Amino acid sequence: MMNCPAAILVVLFVFLENGVVGEQLSDYLWEQTANYHQKALVSNYIQGIKNVSLDPTEFGAYNIQDAVYVYWFKESIDIAANRTTDTALKQFLLNKSKSHDLEYKKAFKAWHIKDTDGIQLGSACQNYVNHLMNVAKTMDGNYLVTALIPCARLWPWLGQKIGADSGKFGIYNKWVQENLDPNYTGYTKYEKVINDAFTKGTITKEKALQVYGESMMGEVAFFNSVYKTIQQDHHGKF
Incomplete structure (x- = not known):
């Protein structure tokens, strides 16, 4: 029988192999x-949003693509839900599919999009979509949940950093209020799923970081796919 000090050392070794002792995978x-x-x-x-200097055409182009991105976001969830044999994970994914079905349809209506075939995505958005679909089709469903977290957690953080509650974003106020709510904590539901999966040994820290990191890079690339700004008037508004 292993004595107590040796047992403690084994536990510590397992934790250290997978991150700081007591640290959740999501925080890591x-x-x-x-x-x-x-x-x-x-x-x-x-x-461009923060400085109220983003060209409205660029704003529209980004958001039309984002509407299509949400469609494929939902499709990737459906693929992972169909593939998994984990009943709890399947139910979680099906619930998320329903909410994102409503979200993309609302966006399609707002931007007069009939279907995805009529929209040509830029390379940044297309690469991001390809990443999600690849994870959904080839990896355990918990890795797709991992891939979806960056979008859910990054946006409220950005809202906090730019002072989303200030109402100083001109014609972009509505978008900021609806998309960069600094009080949004819905991402914690995704994080609980992957933290539990990691504790059970279903996913690894290394592979999770690879998937998560690629999604973060996708966010940055998509944000940088717009480039035009406009000249503001002397009041700093348009």
Whole structure:
């Protein structure tokens, strides 16, 4: 029988192999991708919104693509839900599919999109979509949940950083209020799923970081896919 000190050492070794003792996988992933948070904050899209200088055409182009992105986001969830044999994970994914079905249909109506075939995605958005679909089709469903967290957690963080509650974003106030709510905590439901999966040994820290990191890079690239700004008048508004 293993004595107590030896048992403690074994437990500590297991924890240290998978991160700091007591640290949740979700926190580890967030901390390891901190440089991408900052890159997103200074990206063309977020700074254009913050400074009320983003060309409205660029705003529209981004959001039309984002509507299609949400469609494929939902499709990737459906694929993972169909593939998994984990009943709890399947139910979680099906619930998320329903909410994102409503979200993409609302966006399609707002931007007069009939179907995805009529929209040509830019390379940044297309690469991001391809990433999600690849994870959904080839990996355990918990990795797809991992891949979806960066979007859910990054946006409220950005809202907090730019002062989303200030109402100083001109014609973009409505978008900021609806999309960059600093009080949004829905991402914690996704994080609980992957933290539990990691504790059970279903997913690994290394692979989770690879998937999570690629999604973070996708966020930054998509934000930087817009580039035009407009000249503001002397009141700083348009």
